[in-house]
Amino acid sequence: MMLKAATSDMIYKGMKKSDPNIMYTMQQIGDILQSLVIDKEVDEIKSTGKGDFANVSAGKVCYKIVQSSSRTQVGALASIPCGVCPRLRDCTPDGEISPRNCEYYKQWLGAEYF
Numbered sequence: 001m002m003l004k005a006a007t008s009d010m011i012y013k014g015m016k017k018s019d020p021n022i023m024y025t026m027q028q029i030g031d032i033l034q035s036l037v038i039d040k041e042v043d044e045i046k047s048t049g050k051g052d053f054a055n056v057s058a059g060k061v062c063y064k065i066v067q068s069s070s071r072t073q074v075g076a077l078a079s080i081p082c083g084v085c086p087r088l089r090d091c092t093p094d095g096e097i098s099p100r101n102c103e104y105y106k107q108w109l110g111a112e113y114f
Contacts, residue, residue, distance in 0.1 A: 004052035005045070005064040008033055031086040033063055039084055041066055081108050 006014070012029050015022050024032075036042035042063045049058030056062045081104035082088060090097045099105050 005047065005056055005062040007056055007060055007062050010056070011063070035084045035086055037063075081105050 008026065008030050011033070012024070012026055015024065015029070033042060033044070037044045043066055044061060044063055045053075047053040047056035047058055047060045047062045049056065052064065053062065081102065082091070082099075085091065085102075085104065087097050091102070092098055093100075
């Protein structure tokens with residue numbers, strides 16, 4: 001069963017359950033969620049504890065996927081991972097954070113290029 005809304009902690013635990021080798025921190029999950037909120041892909045809402053929010057305690061901040069009909073269309077350049085990356089300022093060609101080791105960039109280009 002797919003949840004209608006989830007907290008960042010619920011998302012983190014779900015990811016760990018799906019793949020125990022996932023290396024994301026709670027901070028990184030929070031950063032990704034904030035990027036999705038800014039991109040209007042996800043809504044950040046306080047739970048009412050009812051309906052779609054029944055699985056989240058009332059008053060807790062949770063996230064809900066925006067319905068596709070209300071999503072705005074963006075240009076091709078906006079789909080480039082670097083355009084919405086919260087770590088862009090830390091990204092350098094040979095640094096710890098770089099296009100060479102960026103999972104988002106690999107997925108966007110296709111892993112066969114790396």
